[in-house]
Amino acid sequence: MDREAQRRLDEVRKGRTELENNAIDELIAGRVSRREFIRFATVLGFSMPALGVVLEACSTSSTPTTSGNIKKGGRLNVGHQTPAGAMDPILTNDLGRLTILGQCGEYLAWSDSNLHLRPVLATSWTPNSDGTEWTFKIRQNVKYNDGSGPMTVDDVVATFKRLADPTVTGNNALSNFKGVLSPTGVSKVDNQTVKFTLDAANGNFPYLVSSDNYNAIILPASYNGGWDQTFIGTGPFKLKAGGYVVNDHVSLDRNPTYWDPNNQPYLDGLDFKFYDSEPSAILAFQAGSLDVYTQFSVANGQGLLTDPNTTVIDIPTSAHRQVHLRVDQPPFNDKLVRQAMALAIDRPTIITGLWNGKAQLANDHPLFKMYPSSDTSIAQRAQDITKAKSLMAQAGKASGVDVTLYTEKVQEIPALAALLVSAGGQIGIRITLNLTDSGTYYDRYWLNSPMGITDYGHRGVPNTFLSAPLLSTGTWNAAHFANPTYDGYYADYVKAVDLSAQKAVSGKIEQLLLDETPMLIPYNYDFLTAVKKKVSGLETSGMGHMNFRLAGITS
Amino acid sequence: MSAVISFPRLETAASARRQAWTERLRLALRTPSLLVGAAVVLFWILCAIFAAKIAPYDPLQPDILHKLLPPSAAHRFGTDGLGRDVLSRVIFGSRGILVAAPLATLLGTVGGTAIGLVAGYFRGLVEEVLMRITDAFLALPTIVTALLVLAAVGGSTTTVILVIGLGFAPIIARTVRAAVLSEAQLEYVEAAKLRQERAPYVMFVEILPNVMGPVLVEFTVRLGYAVFAIATLSFLGFGIPPPAPDWGLTIAEQYTYLIANLWWPVLFPALAIASVVIAVNLFADGLSQVLER
Numbered sequence: 001m002d003r004e005a006q007r008r009l010d011e012v013r014k015g016r017t018e019l020e021n022n023a024i025d026e027l028i029a030g031r032v033s034r035r036e037f038i039r040f041a042t043v044l045g046f047s048m049p050a051l052g053v054v055l056e057a058c059s060t061s062s063t064p065t066t067s068g069n070i071k072k073g074g075r076l077n078v079g080h081q082t083p084a085g086a087m088d089p090i091l092t093n094d095l096g097r098l099t100i101l102g103q104c105g106e107y108l109a110w111s112d113s114n115l116h117l118r119p120v121l122a123t124s125w126t127p128n129s130d131g132t133e134w135t136f137k138i139r140q141n142v143k144y145n146d147g148s149g150p151m152t153v154d155d156v157v158a159t160f161k162r163l164a165d166p167t168v169t170g171n172n173a174l175s176n177f178k179g180v181l182s183p184t185g186v187s188k189v190d191n192q193t194v195k196f197t198l199d200a201a202n203g204n205f206p207y208l209v210s211s212d213n214y215n216a217i218i219l220p221a222s223y224n225g226g227w228d229q230t231f232i233g234t235g236p237f238k239l240k241a242g243g244y245v246v247n248d249h250v251s252l253d254r255n256p257t258y259w260d261p262n263n264q265p266y267l268d269g270l271d272f273k274f275y276d277s278e279p280s281a282i283l284a285f286q287a288g289s290l291d292v293y294t295q296f297s298v299a300n301g302q303g304l305l306t307d308p309n310t311t312v313i314d315i316p317t318s319a320h321r322q323v324h325l326r327v328d329q330p331p332f333n334d335k336l337v338r339q340a341m342a343l344a345i346d347r348p349t350i351i352t353g354l355w356n357g358k359a360q361l362a363n364d365h366p367l368f369k370m371y372p373s374s375d376t377s378i379a380q381r382a383q384d385i386t387k388a389k390s391l392m393a394q395a396g397k398a399s400g401v402d403v404t405l406y407t408e409k410v411q412e413i414p415a416l417a418a419l420l421v422s423a424g425g426q427i428g429i430r431i432t433l434n435l436t437d438s439g440t441y442y443d444r445y446w447l448n449s450p451m452g453i454t455d456y457g458h459r460g461v462p463n464t465f466l467s468a469p470l471l472s473t474g475t476w477n478a479a480h481f482a483n484p485t486y487d488g489y490y491a492d493y494v495k496a497v498d499l500s501a502q503k504a505v506s507g508k509i510e511q512l513l514l515d516e517t518p519m520l521i522p523y524n525y526d527f528l529t530a531v532k533k534k535v536s537g538l539e540t541s542g543m544g545h546m547n548f549r550l551a552g553i554t555s
Numbered sequence: 556m557s558a559v560i561s562f563p564r565l566e567t568a569a570s571a572r573r574q575a576w577t578e579r580l581r582l583a584l585r586t587p588s589l590l591v592g593a594a595v596v597l598f599w600i601l602c603a604i605f606a607a608k609i610a611p612y613d614p615l616q617p618d619i620l621h622k623l624l625p626p627s628a629a630h631r632f633g634t635d636g637l638g639r640d641v642l643s644r645v646i647f648g649s650r651g652i653l654v655a656a657p658l659a660t661l662l663g664t665v666g667g668t669a670i671g672l673v674a675g676y677f678r679g680l681v682e683e684v685l686m687r688i689t690d691a692f693l694a695l696p697t698i699v700t701a702l703l704v705l706a707a708v709g710g711s712t713t714t715v716i717l718v719i720g721l722g723f724a725p726i727i728a729r730t731v732r733a734a735v736l737s738e739a740q741l742e743y744v745e746a747a748k749l750r751q752e753r754a755p756y757v758m759f760v761e762i763l764p765n766v767m768g769p770v771l772v773e774f775t776v777r778l779g780y781a782v783f784a785i786a787t788l789s790f791l792g793f794g795i796p797p798p799a800p801d802w803g804l805t806i807a808e809q810y811t812y813l814i815a816n817l818w819w820p821v822l823f824p825a826l827a828i829a830s831v832v833i834a835v836n837l838f839a840d841g842l843s844q845v846l847e848r
Contacts, residue, residue, distance in 0.1 A: 299636060
């Protein structure tokens with residue numbers, strides 16, 4: 001590091017908390033990678049210039065940006081999953097709706113495809129020393145897409161009080177805020193500042209108010225429902241008059257009052273067309289009726305992957321298929337049988353064969369390698385049929401066991417189920433399949449089946465994956481896993497604010513889950529979006545957001 | 556005296572019946588549609604019985620690294636999306652449909668024949684009630700009714716057989732009733748009544764053998780519909796669960812590959828269904844020609 005770089009780094013250090021300086025020390029010492037540092041620094045609220053100074057001082061290059069030759073104007077036809085219910089920010093829990101929310105609404109921060117946070121409606125944020133309080137500076141002079149405004153701190157406070165309110169029926173944001181934030185914990189400090197006082201320390205809190213928590217678009221304090229009539233928000237697009245037909249399409253126009261003068265949308269508008277069937281949407285895309293098609297599966301999208309007129313945006317995500325093994329019922333009430341099932345699976349072959357390599361190995365726990373807080377030194381579980389048979393014999397089940405696997409007929413899940421049948425068959429676990437539609441699976445079988453495959457969407461931090469399906473009190477605990485040691489580790493993980501403390505707890509969690517094996521997670525799959533060659537500048541996220549603000553048609 | 560007269564009459568009737576069937580058999584052997592249909596159906600029956608010996612691979616064993624291979628010497632019909640041998644799955648897939656379709660048709664034929672006999676024989680209020688109920692069921696499309704029932708009680712092979720069979724019963728009942736109405740006017744029925752034979756005896760021993768022609772034709776016609784209906788229900792996900800090599804289910808699982816011009820996982824099971832349906836229809840057509848002469 002040269003003297004000028006050192007001087008600039010020292011300048012940056014002066015304005016930083018002990019926690020932030022500790023992160024810089026970790027980077028200089030080589031204990032965290034550049035990628036891990038960037039991601040962690042954005043959580044702590046480092047501004048981009050400060051981040052650039054630190055990275056430059058540590059002789060690393062910043063991420064290059066690209067720009068296409070995009071012309072002004074035009075509209076794009078976007079093929080998209082049909083929204084699963086009423087278009088309402090607080091009720092949204094599916095890709096069909098969250099993508100639309102993100103066109104008209106905005107978040108305090110944007111969680112990008114590298115899990116880095118970018119300021120949007122917040123300009124900066126900082127934690128206190130133990131991560132129990134987070135203070136956000138709110139952007140000024142932001143107007144709503146109906147021309148009203150400006151957006152105020154009161155709007156932000158009202159939005160988060162509503163999202164943290166357990167009395168609101170169907171409040172999907174509680175999957176993030178339950179036990180983290182209560183309505184009384186949101187307060188206005190001054191006309192530019194909001195303070196979140198948390199129920200318990202949380203080192204990853206900024207993700208919960210970012211686009212990762214897709215319910216959290218900022219709405220006016222006076223908002224009282226009926227979002228599907230107004231599509232109100234501060235985003236770059238607004239609802240075209242008469243442009244929303246339920247289950248059919250949404251047409252959006254450019255928001256002429258968009259707050260960012262340097263990043264006005266290129267496009268005149270977007271026309272989202274909803275599809276219930278993926279093959280129908282792919283056919284429409286191939287026929288030229290669509291310019292963009294969001295999240296397609298490798299199984300159905302073979303033709304798109306090889307089409308020379310199509311660009312495929314491929315983003316690794318933490319989205320995964322979770323195979324729960326119910327621990328309080330035969331045959332998986334014996335952990336030896338659960339471990340045997342896990343050892344029967346050939347994960348690399350599944351990734352190659354089922355996903356054409358567009359997925360990453362996972363290790364039967366949700367602390368995926370992509371998270372900087374994960375302990376990557378824990379060995380990857382690999383197929384070992386001999387050991388699996390031996391475990392079955394040890395469990396007194398050498399003659400085999402019978403079990404029914406319940407799941408939904410979505411994308412590659414039926415194929416994965418068939419592969420699990422084959423894997424189990426090798427060691428005497430005879431699996432019968434019960435495949436249903438998604439509604440039936442989630443209503444009837446998900447939390448009440450001996451074995452099931454559930455689709456989990458992307459999260460920028462693993463907190464939800466570690467709590468809802470695994471805590472004794474978890475609301476999505478399909479495995480009925482109740483382990484006080486695990487619950488304690490989880491509490492330690494959540495309150496750990498610095499990266500090394502998080503990693504230390506992560507290792508314990510990973511080892512415990514590998515030993516107990518309440519769930520199998522064979523892979524994380526990539527988020528694939530098909531885009532016609534003429535379209536440029538589209539930014540997608542693992543969560544399923546599509547940022548069309550800088551997208552357009554190339555000249 | 557009457558006994559002396561009746562014995563030669565009975566002998567003559569039995570002999571005439573034997574002669575008629577011999578004549579029909581001769582006609583059948585000269586009816587190409589019947590022969591072709593029978594040959595194709597027999598081919599699939601043999602495939603179903605000897606599947607384990609004929610099929611080159613285990614139809615359920617995935618080989619995901621060799622998925623979607625086009626037809627070749629190693630895999631005559633190629634491999635599907637999980638790398639399973641399509642030829643083996645088509646051969647084994649014949650088992651499900653060749654058990655379920657005849658059973659469903661048999662159930663419908665037995666039920667429908669019983670209803671038709673009772674309605675045609677008793678007439679009056681019994682006929683009115685039975686036929687109005689039958690009309691009500693006929694107003695509902697079989698597939699739609701089957702979907703509603705299967706959605707309510709859950710799909711399984713047994714449920715599919717019951718639903719299709721019960722769906723066919725009203726159709727067969729109408730045909731049988733029409734045949735019974737004309738038979739019931741004939742002298743041998745009047746004679747049986749005069750002998751004070753019980754109604755079930757008259758219906759099932761006297762009348763039934765004389766309406767077997769239409770019943771057989773209706774059975775074969777319905778068999779073709781049953782194959783198609785069961786394949787359709789499997790395609791819609793209401794039949795045998797995966798990973799069974801059922802033809803309809805296979806098409807449902809693999810049809811999305813058509814978008815990428817990967818036609819073989821879908822074409823061969825589709826051809827298999829088509830061949831059985833066409834063969835059964837040809838057989839029904841031929842049988843109808845033979846029985847009408």
